[in-house]
Amino acid sequence: MSLLRAVNLTKTFAIGSRPVEALRGVSIELPENSFTFVVGPSGSGKSTFMHLAGALERPTSGTIEVAGRDLGALSDDELSDFRREKLGFVFQAFNLIPNLNAVENVLVPFYAKGLAEGMREKAKEMLKRVGLGDRLDHRPRQLSGGEQQRVAIARALLKDPLLLLADEPTGELDSKTGAEIFALMRSLHREKGASVVVVTHDTRYIEPADRVIRIEDGRIVEEK
Amino acid sequence: MLRFALLNILTRPLRSFLALVGVAVAIAGVVGLISVSSGLKNTMTDTLDKVEGLVMIEANSVDPIFSSLPISYANRVEKIPGVAACVPEYWKVAPNVEGQKTLMGMFSAVVVLGLDPERHTRLSAGHVYSRSMKRGRNIEGQDAGKRRVVVSERIAKKYGKDVGGSIKVGELLYEIVGVYQTGSLFLDGTLVMHLDQAWAFAGISGKDVVTSFYVEPKVQSKEEMARIEKAIEDEFSKDPKKVDCLSTAEWQSEFGKLISNLDVFLVVVSSIAVIVGAIGILNTMLMSVTERIPEFGILKANGWSRGDVTRLVLVESTYLGIAGGLLGCSVGVAGVQIAARFMPFAPATPPSLVATAFGVGVVLGILGGVYPARHAAGLSPVEAIRAA
Ligand SMILES: Nc1ncnc2c1ncn2[C@@H]1O[C@H](COP(=O)(O)OP(=O)(O)OP(=O)(O)O)[C@@H](O)[C@H]1O
Ligand SMILES: [Mg+2]
Numbered sequence: 258m259s260l261l262r263a264v265n266l267t268k269t270f271a272i273g274s275r276p277v278e279a280l281r282g283v284s285i286e287l288p289e290n291s292f293t294f295v296v297g298p299s300g301s302g303k304s305t306f307m308h309l310a311g312a313l314e315r316p317t318s319g320t321i322e323v324a325g326r327d328l329g330a331l332s333d334d335e336l337s338d339f340r341r342e343k344l345g346f347v348f349q350a351f352n353l354i355p356n357l358n359a360v361e362n363v364l365v366p367f368y369a370k371g372l373a374e375g376m377r378e379k380a381k382e383m384l385k386r387v388g389l390g391d392r393l394d395h396r397p398r399q400l401s402g403g404e405q406q407r408v409a410i411a412r413a414l415l416k417d418p419l420l421l422l423a424d425e426p427t428g429e430l431d432s433k434t435g436a437e438i439f440a441l442m443r444s445l446h447r448e449k450g451a452s453v454v455v456v457t458h459d460t461r462y463i464e465p466a467d468r469v470i471r472i473e474d475g476r477i478v479e480e481k
Numbered sequence: 482m483l484r485f486a487l488l489n490i491l492t493r494p495l496r497s498f499l500a501l502v503g504v505a506v507a508i509a510g511v512v513g514l515i516s517v518s519s520g521l522k523n524t525m526t527d528t529l530d531k532v533e534g535l536v537m538i539e540a541n542s543v544d545p546i547f548s549s550l551p552i553s554y555a556n557r558v559e560k561i562p563g564v565a566a567c568v569p570e571y572w573k574v575a576p577n578v579e580g581q582k583t584l585m586g587m588f589s590a591v592v593v594l595g596l597d598p599e600r601h602t603r604l605s606a607g608h609v610y611s612r613s614m615k616r617g618r619n620i621e622g623q624d625a626g627k628r629r630v631v632v633s634e635r636i637a638k639k640y641g642k643d644v645g646g647s648i649k650v651g652e653l654l655y656e657i658v659g660v661y662q663t664g665s666l667f668l669d670g671t672l673v674m675h676l677d678q679a680w681a682f683a684g685i686s687g688k689d690v691v692t693s694f695y696v697e698p699k700v701q702s703k704e705e706m707a708r709i710e711k712a713i714e715d716e717f718s719k720d721p722k723k724v725d726c727l728s729t730a731e732w733q734s735e736f737g738k739l740i741s742n743l744d745v746f747l748v749v750v751s752s753i754a755v756i757v758g759a760i761g762i763l764n765t766m767l768m769s770v771t772e773r774i775p776e777f778g779i780l781k782a783n784g785w786s787r788g789d790v791t792r793l794v795l796v797e798s799t800y801l802g803i804a805g806g807l808l809g810c811s812v813g814v815a816g817v818q819i820a821a822r823f824m825p826f827a828p829a830t831p832p833s834l835v836a837t838a839f840g841v842g843v844v845l846g847i848l849g850g851v852y853p854a855r856h857a858a859g860l861s862p863v864e865a866i867r868a869a
Contacts, residue, residue: 341784351869369789
């Protein structure tokens with residue numbers, strides 16, 4: 258069964274009277290337990306695609322299914338639940354709540370609904386796994402950019418996500434730190450069986466088994 | 482989430498503090514105003530409860546102080562069926578006691594009341610002052626021609642006097658023979674003396690003019706009072722000096738008007754205070770929400786629903802309301818207590834007032850948070866995060 262299936266996906270933004278077609282009919286299928294790179298020039302629609310896959314926005318037309326669920330058919334609240342339970346996000350820069358420390362940021366998806374027993378311990382464990390065992394009660398501004406990204410990965414790890422969506426997660430990091438972040442995403446992929454979709458300009462980290470989607474001007478121009 | 486909300490409030494301590502001060506000022510003001518006004522109302526009703534009969538004064542003179550009637554009217558009134566007794570009174574303002582001016586403060590005024598003790602024995606319930614003696618004795622027949630007074634506890638305290646001492650009223654020295662206390666703000670400003678001494682004090686030589694009469698009906702009822710009132714007014718309708726009778730009920734309706742004006746005033750002031758408090762919270766929460774837009778994006782991307790975000794912001798603003806309510810109630814109650822030392826009557830702060838005021842603070846918090854909460858909840862996660 259495929260993890261993600263998009264059929265003829267379009268997304269149009271209306272800026273004033275002139276519509277911007279960010280996606281112009283994207284169809285794609287990603288199998289379970291896949292590691293996918295989304296590449297392409299700036300403004301081509303990569304982030305837009307990721308937002309639709311992550312149930313953060315709704316498509317203008319077309320359908321998108323994740324884990325067999327038609328996202329277009331779900332209510333806003335159901336989409337929230339879906340994101341909390343099944344998805345992990347790592348954005349380029351702003352990932353964490355400034356007022357909360359590392360452990361609390363890992364727990365943030367479950368704050369609103371109440372924490373299950375043992376979750377706090379598990380959150381600490383995840384932070385240790387991403388190498389932040391000695392930064393548990395640091396606030397985001399006391400953490401480096403790479404460390405902040407690791408907290409976001411630990412947050413995704415906590416819930417055994419079906420799908421980790423990362424939008425230029427290494428965009429603001431040096432290459433050594435960037436390599437560490439990719440290594441962490443790889444281990445999440447291998448050990449937990451999570452699928453990963455990562456939007457990046459960094460093609461160095463592509464491995465032979467990975468899928469690569471190239472988007473240009475709102476369309477998929479190459480897929481391997 | 483409660484802890485998270487608290488954290489968000491505490492991160493901007495100054496701003497949160499200012500918002501809750503806004504609420505607190507509103508609440509404290511409302512508590513203070515209502516306490517003082519209900520204290521005042523209590524005093525007024527106390528006064529009215531203590532005077533049961535009719536007061537007869539010269540027509541159109543508004544107050545006994547400005548009235549003047551022949552003393553012989555008393556006998557004519559006593560002939561009217563249903564009248565138990567009619568006793569003359571002579572009222573005169575005492576602008577200077579112990580060398581101090583008395584007209585400066587609203588409640589520090591002192592008036593002299595001259596009574597005829599012999600006539601007073603005819604009152605079945607007695608006079609309000611004779612019923613309220615605390616120490617010493619009443620003015621009696623033997624006090625005719627003697628400079629003797631009965632003073633209120635308030636006056637005794639204020640001028641540091643007591644039974645056996647003497648008090649200077651105007652230019653004359655009077656011996657204090659008794660101390661009374663009615664508990665009424667308005668009645669307790671009176672110096673009671675023998676009628677002939679009041680005349681002497683006022684500087685009139687003739688013994689045939691008084692300012693007013695106190696009329697006691699045989700039966701205490703509204704209808705009977707109204708009937709007697711009418712009968713008295715009719716009795717003197719052909720005389721050159723006509724009279725007005727004021728019953729407790731009439732005073733009551735006068736006070737009633739005053740009180741309802743006071744209530745309207747209170748409602749207006751309180752509403753303004755409450756609106757200002759709500760705007761303070763609204764403003765603070767809007768600023769806070771606007772600053773934290775990317776945070777709400779992160780929360781929503783991580784599975785927080787509209788409802789969750791709404792609740793977070795509402796909890797934050799409710800915290801402000803609770804803190805403002807607590808601070809406002811404490812400051813209000815403390816302020817009333819301090820102010821009470823300088824006021825001649827006791828302000829009334831019932832627990833229900835404090836509870837209501839606190840409740841208003843909480844409601845203010847919730848109301849002030851509604852719009853910011855909806856704003857935060859309606860954000861698109863993508864656009865919110867992009868705003869970082
Ligand atoms: N909210 C929006 N409103 C209007 N236009 C938008 C919006 N989001 C994206 N666009 C437009 O859609 C197009 C695709 O944007 P998108 O962010 O998906 O590009 P991208 O491939 O991620 O680019 P980059 O590599 O620079 O991040 C761009 O032309 C962009 O200006
Ligand atoms: Mg992008």
